[in-house]
Amino acid sequence: MGRGVGRALWAHMVAALRARDLRAVTLDAGPHALPFYTRMGARQIGEAVSEVDPARRLPRMRFDLT
Numbered sequence: 001m002g003r004g005v006g007r008a009l010w011a012h013m014v015a016a017l018r019a020r021d022l023r024a025v026t027l028d029a030g031p032h033a034l035p036f037y038t039r040m041g042a043r044q045i046g047e048a049v050s051e052v053d054p055a056r057r058l059p060r061m062r063f064d065l066t
Contacts, residue, residue, distance in 0.1 A: 010040050018065050025065065028058040037061045 017025055028048040029037050038044075042063040050056035 006036060007040070014063075014065065023064065023066055025063050027061050027063075029061050031059060034059050034061075037063075 013025070026045070027037070027042075029042075034044070037059075040063065042061040044059045045062045046060040047057045048060045050058055
């Protein structure tokens with residue numbers, strides 16, 4: 001953490017998805033990763049139930065690629 005790897009991976013993902021003319025990406029984030037995705041420009045659009053622990057709620061995030 002703190003070395004820019006996550007940011008580099010995010011930039012690579014965004015470039016690959018834009019090259020495919022996609023308009024948005026939706027993902028379920030770990031609660032502790034929410035600040036990272038928010039810094040990357042994603043916004044929370046709801047919650048999802050964890051497949052591992054049904055009692056756990058995960059932030060559902062959307063990032064617009066346009």
